Amino acid sequence: MYRLSPDPREVVAGLLGDERLIRACAERDMGAVFRMFNARGISTRRIAAAVDITQGRLYDYMNGKSRVEKLTLFEQIADAFHIPGHLLGLARRSWEPAPGTAEHQRADHPPPDGDDLVAMDHFRSADRQTGGGRLYGAVVRHLSDRVAPRLVDLGSGPQVFAAAAALTEMAGWMAHDSGHDHRAAQHFARALPLARTSGDMPLAAHVAASSSHLARETGDAAGAVGWARTGLDLAAQGPRIPALTARLHTMQARALAGAAQRTPAARALEAAHGDLDAAAAADHPWLSPFDAAAMAGEAALIMRDLEQYDQALTHAEQAVALREAGRARSLALSRITLVDIHVRRGDLDAAVHVGHDLLSTSPTLGSVRVVLQLDGLRRLLEPHRGYALVREYLARFDDARRARMLLLADLIPPHPGGTTA
Structure with a gap:
């Protein structure tokens, strides 16, 4: 007897508690997600049609030959199968129920809690001097004991979600500095939906830049480019912060240089320099600074990867000269x-x-x-x-x-x- 293919949205609804789906979405591994759908009875033809791609492209994703990178395609997948936006690091989808916090609060952008900012500054200053290995546990405990309980308080405003996002992103960097890259990726994956929930798009873009850096460091050049592009898309939603877009263009250039894409890498680096020239001093409470020293250090690595060693030397010497003793x-x-x-x-x-x-x-x-x-x-x-x-x-x-x-x-x-x- 012929059986109809199951309704994809019902299948997804039944998988929302499955740790494998949550992990695949957090890692933006759409190939794994599609394989799970197919194993639950959704035909490849139906999956491909739902997100408007060819079956050949779908097989490439499912077999790990390529990865979904475009933000628009992630949004199509979320909407076609009713995957909640936060699982994929996206904004709340139009079909999702409204969150408990009032939307009008987001437009007001209340100032961040002073205690959270003080803690953030202390952790950041200590990390620069002592390294993340000695501070990671303290940041995680602060998140668990002081920030997480406020996330479930219906009276909390978006600033609490911004604080949670910023400190979770910081924990990710400390995990990376401690050599635990998988744990770092998990922190970054959690930070992005928190930043989106806060309505702070620059903070969300900042987290995407960190994910791009981590992908590049772990050898995933395609993922690094994808995260940089995602960050630029988020940053474009404003308000514009030139230092942030400079960092994102730099992450893009590093990934492209590592893949020997000379001309695109040079263009991205040029865009980064242009943005940094226009950047004002610290104009966002949660973003770690991206300054001339950071740019010089990254430019040195880009030029090195492109085998332009004379230019790389100039940038590297500048980076050393600009770094203060406290860093x-x-x-x-x-x-x-x-x-x-x-x-x-x-x-x-x-x-x-x-x-x-x-x-x-x-x-x-x-x-x-x-x-x-x-x-x-x-x-x-x-x-x-x-x-x-x-x-x-x-x-x-x-x-x-x-x-x-x-x-x-x-x-x-x-x-x-x-x-x-």
Whole structure:
């Protein structure tokens, strides 16, 4: 007997409590979502028709050959199958019930709670100097004990959701700095719908920029480009913050450079420089600053990936010069980049000179990310150990690394590469 294909929306309604669907949506893995639909009896033809794509394209998504990247397609999928917008990091869809908080409150944009901002500033200042490994637990506890209870209070305004989004995004960065990239992705995935619920589109775009950075660091160039584009779409909804769009264009350029897309990467970097030139000083309470030093550091990496080493050197030297002494992690990362570029240019004397400065970085800096990049730098220098200065430097490097690992034994396992997920 012929059986009709089940109603897709009924299927989705029955899956909304399934952790696998929630995780796939949070990771924006539409291929996994489509496979779940198909396993529940929805034909591939019906799935393709519902979101207006060919079956061939659908099979590419389901087989992992490509990923959904365009914001409009995510919106089509959400609307076709009634996937709640927050699961995909989207705004509340027109068919969803109105939230408990009054919509008129969002238009007013009440100022953020002072205690939340003070906590955010304290965490941010400490993180720059000590690294995320020593602060991650404190931020998570603050979220759980001080912020989360207010999210379920019907009297709370959108500023509470903004605080939750900003602190959750910060927890994501600290998880990334601690070497736990999978956990970082989960924090970013939670932060985006919180930012959208607050009505703060710049904050939502800021979270998308962080997701783009993480995707690039974990080798997902396509995802990095997609998140940067999503962020630019969100930022376009205003109010316009040039430093934010500069950061998003920079994330886009980094992803494109990593994929050897020279011309698009150069255009994106040019757009970033143009936006940063127009940027005013801190004009949003929740956004971490993206300044000339940050731009120089990212531009150095972009030019390095494009093998334009002379330009990369100029940017890397500028990044080191602009970093203040109180930014221990940023200064260490900038010096690592500078040594890397000197080696690629074949200037081993300069590489060793900067390398000695690098070893003066606080040995108690609780950043797995710095440790991993230091190890990568050692691997880059190893083929040149026949040169006496390099050989002597590597001996000092190894002594410094052993001392660092003893001091960070509570944070970093013996093989830090195994901490990434």
